[in-house]
Amino acid sequence: MKKIRRHRRRFLKQGSALAGLAFTPAAWGALIPRSAHAALSQRSDDQNALVNVLYGQRSRFVTTTRVIEGRSHPDRPAVRPTPHRPSARTPLSDSVGIITPTSLHFATQHHYGIPDINPAEHKLMLHGMVDRPLVFTVEELKRLPFVSRVHFLECVGNRPSPRGQTVSDTHGRMGCSEWTGVPLSVLLNEVGLKTDAKWIVAEGADGGKHTKSIPLPKALDDVLVAYGQNGEPVRPDHGYPLRLIVPGFEGIYNVKWLRRIKVVDQPYLSFQEHSRFLSPDPRTHPDTYDFGPSSVVTFPSGTHSLRTHGQYVVTGLAWSGGGAISRVEVSTDGGQTYRDAELAGPALPKAHTRFYIPWHWAGEEAVLQSRCTDEKGQIQPSEAEYAAYWGLTRQELYGTVQSQLGHCNWMQPWRINRDGSVTNGLPAVEEIADVHA
Amino acid sequence: MYTRSAVLLTGVLTSGAVMFGHAQEVSPSGLGRPPSATELRDWDLSVGPDGTELPEGTGTAKQGVLVFTRRGCATCHGPTGREGPAHALVGGAVTRSSNYFPILYWPFAPSVWDYIRRAMPYDRPGHLTPDEVYALTAFLLHQNGIIGEDDVMDRDSLPKVQMPHRNDYTVPEVWTPDHPRGFRILP
Numbered sequence: 001m002k003k004i005r006r007h008r009r010r011f012l013k014q015g016s017a018l019a020g021l022a023f024t025p026a027a028w029g030a031l032i033p034r035s036a037h038a039a040l041s042q043r044s045d046d047q048n049a050l051v052n053v054l055y056g057q058r059s060r061f062v063t064t065t066r067v068i069e070g071r072s073h074p075d076r077p078a079v080r081p082t083p084h085r086p087s088a089r090t091p092l093s094d095s096v097g098i099i100t101p102t103s104l105h106f107a108t109q110h111h112y113g114i115p116d117i118n119p120a121e122h123k124l125m126l127h128g129m130v131d132r133p134l135v136f137t138v139e140e141l142k143r144l145p146f147v148s149r150v151h152f153l154e155c156v157g158n159r160p161s162p163r164g165q166t167v168s169d170t171h172g173r174m175g176c177s178e179w180t181g182v183p184l185s186v187l188l189n190e191v192g193l194k195t196d197a198k199w200i201v202a203e204g205a206d207g208g209k210h211t212k213s214i215p216l217p218k219a220l221d222d223v224l225v226a227y228g229q230n231g232e233p234v235r236p237d238h239g240y241p242l243r244l245i246v247p248g249f250e251g252i253y254n255v256k257w258l259r260r261i262k263v264v265d266q267p268y269l270s271f272q273e274h275s276r277f278l279s280p281d282p283r284t285h286p287d288t289y290d291f292g293p294s295s296v297v298t299f300p301s302g303t304h305s306l307r308t309h310g311q312y313v314v315t316g317l318a319w320s321g322g323g324a325i326s327r328v329e330v331s332t333d334g335g336q337t338y339r340d341a342e343l344a345g346p347a348l349p350k351a352h353t354r355f356y357i358p359w360h361w362a363g364e365e366a367v368l369q370s371r372c373t374d375e376k377g378q379i380q381p382s383e384a385e386y387a388a389y390w391g392l393t394r395q396e397l398y399g400t401v402q403s404q405l406g407h408c409n410w411m412q413p414w415r416i417n418r419d420g421s422v423t424n425g426l427p428a429v430e431e432i433a434d435v436h437a
Numbered sequence: 438m439y440t441r442s443a444v445l446l447t448g449v450l451t452s453g454a455v456m457f458g459h460a461q462e463v464s465p466s467g468l469g470r471p472p473s474a475t476e477l478r479d480w481d482l483s484v485g486p487d488g489t490e491l492p493e494g495t496g497t498a499k500q501g502v503l504v505f506t507r508r509g510c511a512t513c514h515g516p517t518g519r520e521g522p523a524h525a526l527v528g529g530a531v532t533r534s535s536n537y538f539p540i541l542y543w544p545f546a547p548s549v550w551d552y553i554r555r556a557m558p559y560d561r562p563g564h565l566t567p568d569e570v571y572a573l574t575a576f577l578l579h580q581n582g583i584i585g586e587d588d589v590m591d592r593d594s595l596p597k598v599q600m601p602h603r604n605d606y607t608v609p610e611v612w613t614p615d616h617p618r619g620f621r622i623l624p
Contacts, residue, residue, distance in 0.1 A: 112562070125472055125480055132462045133477065134469035143468055190464040198611060201483050208556040209482055209563070215612040260480060268485045271552040272537070274544050274606070289612045400533040434532045 064094045066104055067168045085110040089172025092298050098150065098317070098345060098352040100175030102230050107237040108155055108173070108251065112207025115257050119241040122205070124225065128263035131192030138241050141182050141225065144190075148180040149224070150351040152319045154291060155251040157402050160383065160412035162426035167301040170412050176319070176352035179245045180228030185220045188263070197263045201270075202244050205257040212253050213267040214246060218289070222247050222350075225258060248290040248321030248350040250407075290321030293380045294409035295328055295355070295372040306420035309363050315344070315356035320374035325353040327373040332359060334367030334413060334425065335382060341370065349375075361416065367425045369413035383426065386410040399432040482555050488547035488596030494567030495591045498584070501576025504569045509558050518580055523559070527580040541581045544606050546598035550574045571595070 051057070066088035087109040090100055100106075119138045127133035155173035164170035184200075193216075200219045204210040214223065224245040226234060234240050239256030246253040252272065267273065295318035300306060314332070318325045325347045329338035341355040355370065371380040381389070387397050390406065402408055413425030472480070484490045496504075505511055505518070518526035529539030540549055554570045556562050565573070575590040584590070584598060 112556075112559075125476065127472065127477060127481065132464060133472050134464055135472045135476065136469045140468045144466060190466060190469060203482065207562045211483065211555070217611065217613050221614050260482075262481065262483050264483070264485060266485065266487075268483055268551075269545060269548055270483075271548065271556070274538065274548065396533070401536050403536050404533065434534045 064091045064104065066106070067091055067166075067172055069109070085113060087173070089168045090175045092167045092172055092296075092317070093301050093304065095298055095317070096354075098176050098348075098354050099230060100177060100352075102177065102232070102235055102238065105153075105175035105177065105238065106155065106173050108157075110206070110237070114236050115206050116236070117205060117241060117257060122241050122259070124242060124259060124261070126187055126191045126261045126263070128201075128261075129194040129197040129265065130188075130263050131194065134191050136187075138227065141187075141242070142227065144182045144186055146180060146182050147224065148178055148228070149222075149247070150176060150178045150346075150348050151245060151247040152176040152350060152352050153245070153251055153254055154319070156407065159402050159405075159408035160296070160410050160426065161398060162424055162428050163398070164412075164424060165302050167296055167298050167412070167414075169302070171296045173251070174319075176317075177229045178231065179224055179226040181224040181226030181242075181245065184223040184225055184244075184261075187225060187261070188220065191263075193263060196265050198265045199263075199267055201262045201264055201268045202253075202255040202258060203260040203262075204239070204243075204255045205259040210255055211268070211270045212255055213264075213269070213273060214249075214253060215267075215289075216263075218246065218249070248323075250288075250291070291319070291407050292409045293320035293322060293325070293372050293374040293378045294318070294407075295325075295370040295380055296412050297330070297368050297370050297414055300368065300416060300422045301414045302422055302424055304422040306361060306416065306422070309361055312359045312361055313356040314359045314368055315354065316370050318353045318355055318370065318372035319351065320372070320376075320378065321350060322378050323375040324349045324351075325372050326375050328353070328355040328370055329372075330355070330357045330368065330370045332366045332368055335369055335411070338371070363418060363420075364416075365418055366416040367413045368416065369411045369425065371411055381410050383410045394427075394429050395432040398429045399434070482551070484547050484551035484554075486545035486547060488545075488550075488592065491547060491550065491592035491595060492567045493592065494571050495589050496568055496570070496572025496575050497589055498572075498575045498579035498586045500568075501572035501574070501579070504565075504572045505576055508565065508569065508573075509560070510573065513559060518577060526577050540577055541583075542602045542605075544600055544603045546574070546578060546583075546595050546600055549577060550595060 067090075069087040069089065088107050090104055090106040122138050124136045124138075124141065125133065126136075153175055158171050158173045160170050166172075188200075198216050200214050200216060202212055202214060224247075226239075226243050226245045227241055228234065229238055234243055239254075239258065242258040244253070244255040244258050295316060297314055297316040299315050300312070301316075306312065314330055316328075316330075318328045325343070328341040328343065330341045331338045339357060341357045344354045344356055347353045353372075355372075371382075373379045383394070383397070386409075387394060390397075392400070397405075415423050415425040417423060481490065506516075510518075513521075513523035514526050515521050519528060524537060524539075526540055529541060531538055531542050543549060550570055553573050554563075554565060554567075557565065557573075571590045574595065575584065575588065578584045578590070578598060579586050579588070583601065588594070590598075
């Protein structure tokens with residue numbers, strides 16, 4: 001063992017000299033201990049380096065982590081030990097490209113903890129208004145036709161706000177991944193739909209058995225039963241081993257730890273559903289489904305600091321539940337003038353789209369904001385346009401919980417101050433009394 | 438039945454997913470198996486707004502008081518369901534900051550039954566008997582002033598309970614792939 005360790009140290013010291021050389025199986029044999037688990041559980045300093053070979057780690061100079069939210073109800077202390085886990089937001093201010101690393105992808109609060117599911121024992125049942133109810137194992141699902149598609153996943157809790165310090169505060173409840181799985185249309189064809197089928201009800205295997213009604217036309221359109229995320233199995237806090245991906249729809253539709261799909265003839269209006277589906281205001285109905293066009297500048301954004309004058313790129317993300325992003329415009333003067341941004345990479349349907357504009361900063365005060373247009377011609381609104389549509393004052397807008405508003409897709413400006421600091425560009429808003437909705 | 442159909446279809450089908458004795462009832466891929474009657478009954482937790490799937494069982498508010506205490510509900514929701522620290526189950530209002538609607542504002546009584554059976558008690562969900570769930574549902578509906586203390590809740594009576602805010606709601610249109618969003622700002 002000692003010899004092997006010495007050998008490994010020598011190897012690591014010579015790492016730069018070896019770079020570019022092909023590894024031989026013998027070299028790998030010397031590096032990898034008999035039990036990889038032993039290396040992972042008893043790490044010495046040089047074993048840490050070995051672990052890095054087995055499972056790549058980022059540079060020690062990269063320290064970005066998810067952002068933990070406070071307790072969802074600070075006024076309601078837990079009276080029993082609970083499995084509740086807080087929400088964690090994506091650190092968007094450090095993001096590049098369109099894919100969110102799975103380890104940094106937002107995960108909403110898990111009221112019932114994260115189930116520890118053995119995929120060999122997990123099953124998915126499809127039943128209800130079908131010709132032949134069926135139970136599939138995970139292994140069987142992987143024998144069916146599959147697709148890989150890049151889609152954003154956003155919580156309805158995302159909202160531009162003057163109270164957000166960072167872009168994670170305002171928009172961190174979203175991420176974008178490549179999802180691999182079986183189209184739900186394939187599975188519904190396996191079971192055969194009866195003629196009066198109109199909705200499906202999906203259910204997870206978590207303690208609370210989260211359940212959500214989804215209109216059948218959507219289920220047949222582009223919904224996936226996903227087992228892969230960014231080239232690896234979906235991780236436990238994202239629904240291992242199976243989750244539903246409902247592209248462009250609110251995050252709550254994307255049922256994790258999926259175990260059952262029932263085909264029915266009406267929305268089932270379970271807990272959390274009736275308040276969204278059954279609003280007396282018909283204007284809110286379209287907003288219970290797909291997100292409208294949205295975009296936000298991620299650099300420079302709140303708490304960033306521009307240290308020198310000169311050339312920068314203003315960059316950010318645009319996305320829409322309505323399809324692909326066709327245009328992004330960026331303003332550096334708070335919306336008085338706009339110029340078209342470059343789309344830096346693919347503009348995929350219902351996916352994050354990265355944009356940028358080159359920008360020369362000479363030390364002046366500036367207000368940066370972006371707006372986007374999707375392939376349906378829908379244009380992201382300003383705060384004033386959004387408030388006017390719903391007939392709300394600014395105080396009412398920010399005094400109303402997100403789940404009672406439509407999707408909050410207005411523009412979020414960031415202010416560049418003369419000293420290079422970056423702060424929220426929305427004017428402060430006073431708190432208002434909580435009143436009957 | 439399974440044996441007979443398997444015999445009848447031997448040589449026609451190579452898959453093990455033979456069921457119900459009809460060739461057209463085999464899935465196109467031949468993968469998957471039909472759930473047993475027990476699985477269909479035990480796994481199907483969904484109870485729709487009209488209560489179609491409600492099982493046998495009964496309960497009254499009077500019985501619910503005991504269950505509420507015995508099963509630990511009061512520990513989180515308070516002795517009468519009002520005191521917390523968890524969400525108040527009795528009374529309440531929908532305000533601008535309401536993330537969850539109070540039960541009083543739920544449009545359909547079977548949804549209450551569904552959620553209690555599905556997710557409660559919080560530390561041990563899924564362990565209540567149908568009778569206990571009917572009793573707890575009756576207790577909460579009575580505490581909210583919707584039914585009487587001795588009203589028996591079962592699969593027939595619960596769906597007939599008229600929730601006070603039922604008519605405040607409208608059912609949404611079904612989504613279609615080219616469905617327009619209500620919010621459309623034109624240049």
